Amino acid sequence: MTEPAELILHNGDILTFDPTRPRVQALAVRGGRIVATGGDDLVAAFSGPATRRIDLQGRFAMPGFNDTHAHMEREGLKQQRLSLAGAGSVAEILRRIATATAAASPGDWIVTMPVGEPPYYFDGVTKLAEGRMPTREELDRAAPENPVYIPGHFGNWGVPPGHTALNSRAIALNGLSRHSCPRCRGIDFICDEVTGEPTGAIVERNGRPAVEFDMLRAVPRFGFEERLEGLRRSIELYHACGTTSVYEGHGSAPETISVYRALWERGELTMRTGLCVSPSWSGVGEAQRAMRDWLAYARGKGLGDPWLSISGVHVAYGGDKLVAELARADLPNTGWSGFVEQAYTPEEFREVCFLAAEHDLRLNTIVGDHLHEIVPVLQAINERHPLAGKRWVIQHIARARLEDLKALKALGVMVTTIPTYFLWKGGHAYLNEPDGGDLVVPHRHMLDLGLPLAIATDNIPYDPFFTLWVAMARQERVTGRQIGPGQALDVETALRLFTAAGAALTFDEGWKGPLMPGFAADIAVLSRNPLSLDAGEVRGLECLMTLVDGRIVHAQPF
Ligand SMILES: [Zn+2]
Structure with missing residues (x-):
């Protein structure tokens, strides 16, 4: 006799990203985890007196979005x-x-x-x-x-x-x-x-x-209570777009981490959240002390549970020393950013990266057009501290060289991109590339090389359907011209990179991502099936229902 499920979604068109059962009609959930996927016969097999059944009425469902560079806490603050x-x-x-x-x-x-x-x-x-x-x-x-x-x-x-x-x-x-x-x-x-x-x-x-x-030391800063309320609102808004997990790859300042921690402690954190530390140290000497004396909690896979985890540090490449110094003087306030401004020369960057490797603190860094300068640093570190399996995260790649992407693959690091930032919003800088932009945010090249890749919104805007559209259409904002058309993603691949693929960033790929038995019931139900839509139509999609851990966190009638 099968133990009844707590929840059954049925009569749906469910894309699972489970290679053994990629499309199913139904899934059964118990204890926040999926216990079975398959046809509508699951309803009879897993129903008990207390089972809740949701008829998807043929709607498309898939794993919830995992926004891997989310800046989520900003959104709710905007409404204050x-x-x-x-x-x-x-x-x-x-x-x-x-x-x-x-x-x-x-x-x-x-x-x-x-x-x-x-x-x-x-x-x-x-x-x-x-x-x-x-x-x-x-x-x-x-x-x-x-x-x-x-x-x-x-x-x-x-x-x-x-x-x-x-x-x-x-x-x-x-x-x-x-x-x-x-x-x-x-x-x-x-x-x-x-x-x-x-x-x-x-x-x-x-x-x-x-x-x-x-100059404006007297203008109001967001205080703890405002940030707490802002985060609550942000989570609702992100859930309403189908987002069930975030990874804050840009790093989180102490005040941001404490707000997440407070929500988590109160049992209110319904967004699965992975953070990395945005450090407040002023230079290499302080960095060494911090990594040795108090940052041990973020070493390796870090600390946390399926709702909130912290691992690794964000280290910036470049930056303005004076701005960073003035911003640090304003801590704990970080304004809109939520992270601490940093500024390193290339030499300092290299030193801090070496320190991070020594202390088993995985590195997150934003490279933009500078991948070619950062790859040799990673290679040098790898000689002494092998990076394979450490899951260092190279973020925000814009213009790249093929040999550098190959190097990243050989190093075993992970990659996240923000298509909206470099292709749509800032795409004007790449309209005249000699190769037509084939190496700007080169998603296809990355995938062909087998790089572990996830895509993210950067909160510009936080709507994942907009980012999906950019990843598919690759159109510059003002001219509408396409940048590197050969790098455009098909919708199914883009969805995978925006859902199941992100779990590895938080070492969670063993229980989160694909909709398959034993995995988290983190699910988004969409207004239409994106697999049958063109890029422009994908942009207009809506999320009708979002479930995290088998619980409904957003629903509109359908
Ligand atoms: Zn960012």
Whole structure:
């Protein structure tokens, strides 16, 4: 007699990524794990008096997405600030600020989201009817007794420059005057040509904004409770897209880790989360001490359980020393990033990587166009500390050389990519490649070489269907031109890289990923079957139901 299942999904079209049973109609779940997959005869075989049965009505289901560079905690925080979305004029922005001010107490900060349309804020200011930001005087009239801060967009969302506006109270509280001078390059602190006084306007041309760390020490930071609430909201939003696991490959700062830990401790963490440490050390000497004295918990496979685990460190290649120093001085706050800014010369990078290998801390690093500079470092390390099986993660590969990809395969490292960042949003940099872009985010080459690969959203946006579309269509944002068409992924491969493939990043491939007996019941039910759709249609898919550990964490009627 078969023990009844707690849950049976039936009458579905289920893509499992289990090579022995790739497509099934039904699956049975007990204790959060799949106990059987197969035809609708499972219903009779596994039903008991307490079994819940969900009729998928022919819908397509698959493993939940595993977003392997998610920046998940950001999404919910965006909802905590006054939105300027849809505000097409300075007048409308001022009206919203006046309304928010009327509901606030005198002295309370009024902090908005950036000008422009989320999630990118492209050309936010130039699209306003007046073609400019609100002035200090206008903001003073809208909020005479409250400091007002309109921030520029965070770097990953749009493209520089970012436009900040402050009213008089905000200028005063930040101690800014005609004598103030930014320390970081790329920041223009604008003063009036006639009076010499600050206009409240700051223009920042840095990809990663530094102005809050540099000049705006008084503007509100996200506190622990806000981050906790933000993370709760983020998890709902990511689940609503079918995401059931995240890996935060960019590293998580102490304040981010503590928020995850709090949710986990309260039993509220429904997203399977893999973190790596974003270190706050200031240089090689401190790195050595930290790795030796207190970072042992992140060595090897790290510590954790099926909900939250931490292993390894993120080490940046390059970066601006001054920005990193100012950002560290603002810790525990990390602003929108959630990770600690780092800056290493190539020599320091090499030293820190060697230290990480010595201490069995697996490395996560973002390479962009610099893979060719990083491969020799990995090869040198591998001579002394073999990397095979250590699962070092090379992230965000943009332009690559075939021989470097081959080297990565030989080294046994893992690779994650963010198609949206380099192909769509930043694709203009690769429109004139001599080979047509065949070696930019070269997914097919990576797969042909047998590189272990997973793809991710980077929260730009967090909707995985958008990233799937980019991986399939490879179209640059403005021109729509295709970059390296030969590297386009078919939908089934893209889905595999975005679901089952990510489990290995957290050493979880023995119980998570494919929908097969013994594996986690982490499942997404979609509005349509993507296998029969073209790339453009995939972009418009929706997730109707999401299950994690056999529990429904998102559902809309279908
Ligand atoms: Zn990132």
